[in-house]
Amino acid sequence: MNATKHTISILVNNQPGVLQRVASLFGRRGFNIESITVGKSEEEGLSRMIIVTIGDDQKLEQISKQLYKVIDVIKVIDISANPMVERELALIKVNAEPSIRPEIIGVVETFRATIVDIGPKSIMVQVVGDSDKVKAMVELLKPYGVIQLTRTGVAAMIRGV
Amino acid sequence: MSTLTLKATNKELYTKLMQPDVITGSEILLRSLLLEGVDCVFGYPGGAVLYIYDAIHGNPDFNHLLTRHEQGAIHAADGYARSTGKVGVCIATSGPGATNLVTGIATAYMDSVPLVIITGNVMSTAIGTDAFQEADITGITMPITKHSYLVRDVKDLSKIVHEAFHIASTGRKGPVLIDIPKDISAHKTEFNYDNQINIRGYNPTVLPNKLQVERLLKAIDEAKKPVILAGGGVVYAGAQEELLEFVSKTNIPTITTLLGIGGFPSSNDLWLGMPGMHGTYTANKALQSCDLLIGIGARFDDRVTMKVDGFAPNAKIAHIDVDPAEVGKVVETAIPCVGDVKKVLELVNQKAKAAQSEAWIQELQMMKKEFPLKYKDDNKHLKPQYVIEMIHKTTEGEAIVTTDVGQHQMWAAQYYKFNHPRSWITSGGLGTMGFGFPAAIGAQMGNPDRLVVSINGDGGMQMCAQELAICAIHNIPVKIVVINNQVLGMVRQWQEIIYDNRYSHIDLSGSPDFVKLAEAYGVKGLRATNKEEAQKAWQEAMDTPGPVLIDFIVEKHENVYPMVKQGSTIDEMLMGDS
Ligand SMILES: Cc1ncc(C[n+]2csc(CCOP(=O)(O)OP(=O)(O)O)c2C)c(N)n1
Numbered sequence: 001m002n003a004t005k006h007t008i009s010i011l012v013n014n015q016p017g018v019l020q021r022v023a024s025l026f027g028r029r030g031f032n033i034e035s036i037t038v039g040k041s042e043e044e045g046l047s048r049m050i051i052v053t054i055g056d057d058q059k060l061e062q063i064s065k066q067l068y069k070v071i072d073v074i075k076v077i078d079i080s081a082n083p084m085v086e087r088e089l090a091l092i093k094v095n096a097e098p099s100i101r102p103e104i105i106g107v108v109e110t111f112r113a114t115i116v117d118i119g120p121k122s123i124m125v126q127v128v129g130d131s132d133k134v135k136a137m138v139e140l141l142k143p144y145g146v147i148q149l150t151r152t153g154v155a156a157m158i159r160g161v
Numbered sequence: 162m163s164t165l166t167l168k169a170t171n172k173e174l175y176t177k178l179m180q181p182d183v184i185t186g187s188e189i190l191l192r193s194l195l196l197e198g199v200d201c202v203f204g205y206p207g208g209a210v211l212y213i214y215d216a217i218h219g220n221p222d223f224n225h226l227l228t229r230h231e232q233g234a235i236h237a238a239d240g241y242a243r244s245t246g247k248v249g250v251c252i253a254t255s256g257p258g259a260t261n262l263v264t265g266i267a268t269a270y271m272d273s274v275p276l277v278i279i280t281g282n283v284m285s286t287a288i289g290t291d292a293f294q295e296a297d298i299t300g301i302t303m304p305i306t307k308h309s310y311l312v313r314d315v316k317d318l319s320k321i322v323h324e325a326f327h328i329a330s331t332g333r334k335g336p337v338l339i340d341i342p343k344d345i346s347a348h349k350t351e352f353n354y355d356n357q358i359n360i361r362g363y364n365p366t367v368l369p370n371k372l373q374v375e376r377l378l379k380a381i382d383e384a385k386k387p388v389i390l391a392g393g394g395v396v397y398a399g400a401q402e403e404l405l406e407f408v409s410k411t412n413i414p415t416i417t418t419l420l421g422i423g424g425f426p427s428s429n430d431l432w433l434g435m436p437g438m439h440g441t442y443t444a445n446k447a448l449q450s451c452d453l454l455i456g457i458g459a460r461f462d463d464r465v466t467m468k469v470d471g472f473a474p475n476a477k478i479a480h481i482d483v484d485p486a487e488v489g490k491v492v493e494t495a496i497p498c499v500g501d502v503k504k505v506l507e508l509v510n511q512k513a514k515a516a517q518s519e520a521w522i523q524e525l526q527m528m529k530k531e532f533p534l535k536y537k538d539d540n541k542h543l544k545p546q547y548v549i550e551m552i553h554k555t556t557e558g559e560a561i562v563t564t565d566v567g568q569h570q571m572w573a574a575q576y577y578k579f580n581h582p583r584s585w586i587t588s589g590g591l592g593t594m595g596f597g598f599p600a601a602i603g604a605q606m607g608n609p610d611r612l613v614v615s616i617n618g619d620g621g622m623q624m625c626a627q628e629l630a631i632c633a634i635h636n637i638p639v640k641i642v643v644i645n646n647q648v649l650g651m652v653r654q655w656q657e658i659i660y661d662n663r664y665s666h667i668d669l670s671g672s673p674d675f676v677k678l679a680e681a682y683g684v685k686g687l688r689a690t691n692k693e694e695a696q697k698a699w700q701e702a703m704d705t706p707g708p709v710l711i712d713f714i715v716e717k718h719e720n721v722y723p724m725v726k727q728g729s730t731i732d733e734m735l736m737g738d739s
Pocket of ligand 1: 565566567568569570592593594595617618619620621622644646648649650651652
């Protein structure tokens with residue numbers, strides 16, 4: 001079986017320590033975490049975590065079963081098994097002397113990214129999209145000199161009802 | 162000398178406890194424990210639990226046993242739980258008290274033992290400030306508890322206790338920790354005990370998928386060489402009768418894992434013994450040549466499978482277990498049956514028919530005759546196996562036996578024959594030295610009318626020997642056996658066989674005179690160096706109403722056989738020269 005990328009959505013009771021329980025379970029059982037995001041869900045008291053991980057089917061099954069053993073975990077779905085929408089946000093601060101700015105703005109516009117701050121020598125770009133798009137944007141901005149980069153990790157949802 | 166009597170949760174007590182009063186967190190804790198039917202708690206006080214101990218003081222309904230080390234307390238609670246099937250409870254203070262429990266929590270977690278562990282913590286306002294004796298015990302124990310709570314509001318306490326007992330004792334059982342900051346144990350609120358449990362996301366599967374049960378029955382029907390591997394899950398589910406019925410109906414030869422011992426009567430002809438590293442010849446061969454392997458409440462530990470590729474190479478594997486995560490974790494499973502082992506077997510038994518296994522059974526019976534467990538006895542030395550056999554004979558297999566970890570543990574598993582569940586108490590998953598003796602104290606507290614024998618090595622005996630005090634003070638009549646080979650025997654065996662006789666740090670010279678040590682605590686001590694003395698001492702121990710320690714000086718060079726070296730498949734057994 002070959003290892004592929006999976007996006008797992010985990011609905012949890014919003015108890016203190018629940019993030020630690022889930023994250024440390026991944027670490028201790030040798031499951032890998034590519035990205036992890038947590039935030040409130042549609043229901044009061046419940047949070048949703050999105051974890052991107054890599055593994056074969058057997059590993060995925062173990063991840064899901066082990067997650068269900070955590071008392072505060074309510075539901076686990078491998079959403080990448082379905083048509084889904086996956087988004088990540090990144091803020092990228094690049095070197096941008098005034099002379100080079102038009103060029104950078106050109107790149108940013110093609111990607112439908114936005115400039116959210118301009119400093120004397122730099123600009124800050126915000127890009128939203130799937131991880132590949134974010135990666136491509138970063139690659140394109142690298143030649144100008146990336147000063148700082150921060151990514152949120154993936155938020156995702158299954159399409160339709 | 163105080164005697165500890167067990168208080169039943171009788172009606173009068175119940176009414177008294179349920180009275181709606183405004184009381185402190187500590188009193189709420191005690192009332193809640195009593196309402197959960199707790200009759201004995203093992204613990205050790207300290208600053209963070211002083212309110213709790215103050216509430217215990219003079220409480221006529223509450224039995225508390227002061228051990229001499231927190232490790233003793235938690236292993237005792239564990240032995241109590243394993244031997245009774247009830248939830249074991251222990252209490253420790255914050256920081257060092259709590260961290261002293263860690264080994265015992267991990268031990269219980271690995272063997273799925275239901276415990277509720279109460280720890281105190283510093284004032285909730287001081288949490289996170291590195292306050293005196295602060296330790297993040299919920300954080301430290303997260304990987305080794307089934308669940309844990311840090312109580313933040315006294316109003317939640319009774320609900321938390323109730324949930325903790327529920328979680329510890331249902332589904333796959335395990336330890337649950339409740340960490341109570343000092344101020345919470347002092348705060349007052351109205352006591353309200355709610356019997357409702359509603360933990361969203363926690364619904365252990367009880368009944369299996371019917372289709373899978375059908376598939377299992379079909380597989381049994383088709384099998385020529387079926388075998389059952391029964392683990393601790395059989396004992397924990399109380400499914401020994403259902404297993405016996407299953408075997409009687411299907412005629413499938415049965416192997417019990419280290420923790421499964423007692424889950425199936427060893428007197429039954431179809432019993433093949435224990436599998437794995439020190440398993441019987443027949444059990445290991447049966448696993449390697451079976452065509453259907455039915456795991457029941459067994460988790461395919463690596464001490465059982467040894468080299469996983471190459472384990473049961475011809476077998477279709479069926480797995481009955483309450484924990485879905487165990488199915489397919491180690492071995493590829495064709496037929497998963499997730500559910501309570503007792504319930505699954507009840508269902509299976511409704512339709513189970515005899516398997517076509519006559520030839521297979523005959524083959525195995527011949528093997529059992531040809532390759533029994535054996536050792537070279539001689540009259541010069543006292544052999545450890547002889548001591549175990551003697552204890553088995555004189556107690557007629559009816560004792561509760563606890564062991565520590567090492568060679569003596571394997572010999573006890575091999576040479577003491579069990580016919581009842583919850584009579585064999587040993588640390589399997591974690592292999593915790595220091596476990597056996599305090600566990601025996603807990604087992605005796607839970608079973609005041611039964612004979613409890615604690616079998617230890619001279620190494621492990623020194624890890625919790627301080628609990629001799631408890632036996633003496635409360636006259637807890639455990640018979641404490643030390644299989645004294647003057648070395649860390651199991652390590653010596655590995656160094657001999659795998660490390661080419663390079664004996665590194667296994668010599669236990671400087672051990673105390675165990676007889677004097679016992680006497681120093683007020684426990685009767687006896688010694689035996691040959692068979693005659695062994696019989697005499699053991700008889701005297703049996704005739705003595707209170708606790709007795711017997712130091713059996715045994716042959717130092719004895720090894721446990723069969724033995725499978727790590728990296729080998731389980732049929733590659735060293736048989737020894739006996
Ligand atoms: C707490 C702990 N430390 C170390 C070990 C490793 N270990 C396993 S068996 C053993 C030797 C035990 O010696 P002893 O108690 O004398 O028993 P014997 O093997 O001689 O019967 C050791 C050190 C362990 N299992 N537990």
